[in-house]
Amino acid sequence: MSKHTEIDELIQAIVGGEAHLSVSLAERLIAKGLTIESLIQDGLTAALQSLNAKCTNEEFNLLEIVLAGRAMMAVMDNVVARYLSPSKTVVSEPDRTILLGTIEGDIHELGKHVVKMLLRSSGYRVIDIGKDIRPEEFVDRAIQQNAGYIGVSSLLTPTIPSIRRIKELLHKAGREDIKVIAGGGAIQQTTKGDLNVDFVARSAFDILHYLKNLKSEA
Numbered sequence: 631m632s633k634h635t636e637i638d639e640l641i642q643a644i645v646g647g648e649a650h651l652s653v654s655l656a657e658r659l660i661a662k663g664l665t666i667e668s669l670i671q672d673g674l675t676a677a678l679q680s681l682n683a684k685c686t687n688e689e690f691n692l693l694e695i696v697l698a699g700r701a702m703m704a705v706m707d708n709v710v711a712r713y714l715s716p717s718k719t720v721v722s723e724p725d726r727t728i729l730l731g732t733i734e735g736d737i738h739e740l741g742k743h744v745v746k747m748l749l750r751s752s753g754y755r756v757i758d759i760g761k762d763i764r765p766e767e768f769v770d771r772a773i774q775q776n777a778g779y780i781g782v783s784s785l786l787t788p789t790i791p792s793i794r795r796i797k798e799l800l801h802k803a804g805r806e807d808i809k810v811i812a813g814g815g816a817i818q819q820t821t822k823g824d825l826n827v828d829f830v831a832r833s834a835f836d837i838l839h840y841l842k843n844l845k846s847e848a
């Protein structure tokens with residue numbers, strides 16, 4: 631069976647909420663040489679995205695979406711976690727510390743979990759402050775925790791004004807040195823100017839490339 635067909639099979643298993651099957655299909659794909667990046671993007675994220683139509687005001691199938699989310703997380707915890715390099719010594723310096731949360735009005739957090747896992751396995755100190763978080767809290771907590779970065783996740787378009795506020799508040803506090811990175815479905819078509827942030831990540835891996843580039847520029 632081609633890798634392409636097997637990814638489709640994995641997508642079907644996740645959409646069907648079959649956690650055990652999803653884990654074994656993902657393991658087989660990795661054993662055949664699929665990269666972790668492709669597993670996350672073309673398998674896990676694509677599976678959840680295909681549930682788009684089940685998550686509208688007209689049709690809202692909570693059970694189906696929740697089961698698919700669990701199957702996705704089972705693959706993250708049982709397969710992806712094993713293949714990511716074990717977290718190196720975590721340094722709590724600002725340029726290795728990221729405060730991560732989902733913006734106010736939004737309770738989506740599967741994408742945030744993926745980002746957290748990837749960053750931690752790359753040696754970053756990640757402070758996850760949860761979902762439905764006010765811009766003020768992002769800023770206060772980032773300052774308290776001595777974080778060099780704020781990672782803000784959003785899957786709902788109406789949250790954009792709140793995202794824009796984070797940088798305004800940082801400016802008021804005289805802390806524009808803290809960089810704001812936004813990611814998540816709702817904002818992938820926007821620019822950093824639209825969101826008033828330093829970087830818009832198109833995927834969880836994008837933030838790793840961004841941080842690496844910043845380091846090599848420094």
Ligand code: B12
Nearest residue numbers: 678736737738739740741781783786787813814831834837
């Ligand atoms: C799962 C899901 C839910 C679940 C969430 C479960 C959970 N615990 O997270 C539940 C059922 C609760 C839910 C609820 C709702 N949902 Co919903 N949901 C989805 C769905 C199907 C998948 C999202 C998902 O988890 N994808 C998988 C993850 C891995 O992908 P991701 O989040 O995009 O993350 C990737 C990247 O974007 C990136 N990333 C994400 N965040 C960040 C942050 C940083 C810093 C970085 C660097 C990267 C990054 O990393 C990830 C991996 O690459 C989407 C459909 C879609 N097309 O996305 C709708 C969707 C997001 N939902 C939608 C809606 C409308 C709702 C509801 C309002 C529905 C309702 N009628 O109540 C409520 C929202 C309630 C609220 N106040 O938040 C809309 C949003 C439309 C819009 N643009 O505003 C969508 C797009 C569906 C649609 N019909 O269009 N939903």
